Amino acid sequence: MRLWSLFQTLDINREGRLCVNDLAVGLRLLGLHRTEGELRKIVQAGDKDLDGQLDFEEFAHYLQDHEKKLRLVFKSLDKKNDGRIDAQEIMQSLRHLGVKISEQQAEKILRAWTRMVR
Ligand SMILES: [Ca+2]
Numbered sequence: 001m002r003l004w005s006l007f008q009t010l011d012i013n014r015e016g017r018l019c020v021n022d023l024a025v026g027l028r029l030l031g032l033h034r035t036e037g038e039l040r041k042i043v044q045a046g047d048k049d050l051d052g053q054l055d056f057e058e059f060a061h062y063l064q065d066h067e068k069k070l071r072l073v074f075k076s077l078d079k080k081n082d083g084r085i086d087a088q089e090i091m092q093s094l095r096h097l098g099v100k101i102s103e104q105q106a107e108k109i110l111r112a113w114t115r116m117v118r
């Protein structure tokens with residue numbers, strides 16, 4: 001199961017729960033850099049039993065929620081409504097939001113999103 005293997009990859013200290021540090025190290029291994037503040041927000045957003053960590057259920061919930069939002073973003077970017085977005089469209093849309101990324105980064109995002117959305 002895709003989510004489960006992602007969870008295991010991120011659970012660096014193999015406790016069966018993700019703390020901020022797990023996410024920081026785990027996401028870096030996946031090539032995604034996030035500040036500690038951003039990671040804290042992720043954990044807070046998903047942490048239902050308020051133990052400061054995400055167990056698998058909380059993690060799965062958070063991601064499903066997140067995927068829904070991503071899918072909406074994806075749709076709003078997909079001007080031609082053909083289920084495809086190219087790197088240029090992502091760069092343009094992010095530039096509108098004041099975020100500058102390289103074409104390489106846009107392609108990386110694109111690949112990650114395409115995997116998530118389908
Ligand atoms: Ca852990």
Ligand SMILES: [Ca+2]
Pocket residue numbers: 047048049050051052053054055058
């Ligand atoms: Ca928790």
